[in-house]
Amino acid sequence: MSEFTGFPTEALIFFEGLEADNSKAYWTDHRATYETAVRGPMLALLAALGPEFGEPHVFRPYRDVRFSKDKSPYKTAIGAHCERGGYVQVSASGLMAASGYWRTAPDQVERLRAAIADDLRGPGLEDIVARLRADGCEVSGDQLRTRPRGYAADHPRVELLRYKTLTAHRGFGEPSWLGEPACAEHVASAWREMRLLTDWLDEQVGASRLPESRR
Template sequence: MEKVVLTKDVLDFLENLKKNNTREWFDEHKPLFKEKETLIKSFNKAVMEGLNTTDEIEKMKLFRIYRDVRFSKDKTPYKEHFACSFTRAGAKLRGGYYVRIKPRESFIAAGFWEPNKEDLLRVRKELELDADEFRQTINEPSLKKVWGNITGDELKTAPRNFDKEHKDIDLIKKKQFIFVKNVTDKEVISSKFSENTVASFKAIRPFFDLMSDILTTDLNGESLFD
């Protein structure tokens, strides 16, 4: 795995962008932005290379820094962070990874951000039937030490056709299944940030393996791909 170190001037650029979030300032500093973007791309490629030693990444996406302000009250034209997602390959490998770099607000994340309605229903049906393995997996000490508790948006009450008194309704109500780990500026510019990120992502694999198993079988455990 190639080692790519994010330098402090990446954070400095984003800090200055926050103070000067205008097209005039950005156009004037476009070459500097391109320089930092190139470094970010190299870092993300190094993370993907590290992930691919134990996983299979289908797509890496560096999000554009330009904001879509058409339907937003906030008309600042640029995002004040760099962000990238990594999608696992094929229909049998589920879940994704995410990295965001922003001064004092950087984090890495892993999980299921926007499961489609079929996948969400399948997971809810599994939890309704038996959530013991799910709870055991997300509470595994080695995973919890790195990632803490599962998070994500959830409904205020039970989904339609589910019992609001179900003992696992706290999980059934979830619309997302996400783990988030905050990262300090010091950690971002550390020489070990890329390998530490890969190691953290590796720690989430038992959860991904369980979710992939759920989403590729029916409630009887029969494969959907045979």
């Protein structure tokens, strides 16, 4: 495994081209660039982050188009995940790091809302969300259009109660350090900051306890 030295400009240029021509012909013609400027640096980044953040997984570049009207064959970003850290992505827009709960089963949503509504636990999440947003992170997720059934419209945390999933992410764009080894520390620092949210979610929500068929 090569030492991580950052993501070269060619990585972003590759995805700019893929956005303009999402075809097998483009992919085949530029496969060498993908391997050396995109996938190689991502694997090296994950190796650098692994000792602190755990087992990595790089997502496949191919889209699942079976149930999609969009039949474009390739994802226009490379994404990866570390089990104790979060998600990291490089696209034409640059670098992004994220963490939180992207998918939730019905029992997790129930526990999430109960914790938010609770006057002892809910304010803690309010403070975390406010702190992350003040530091430049975006906190978002899948939301209901209105309050969930069973909760008062004037609940002090009604906006948080609308969330079914909850994540934090920081878009870095294309900073000067993107092509430098320091890029790894910026991703690590973002994940450490986002632990405020993931720790709260792990404690108050945790993994689904439902059978796989009911999630």
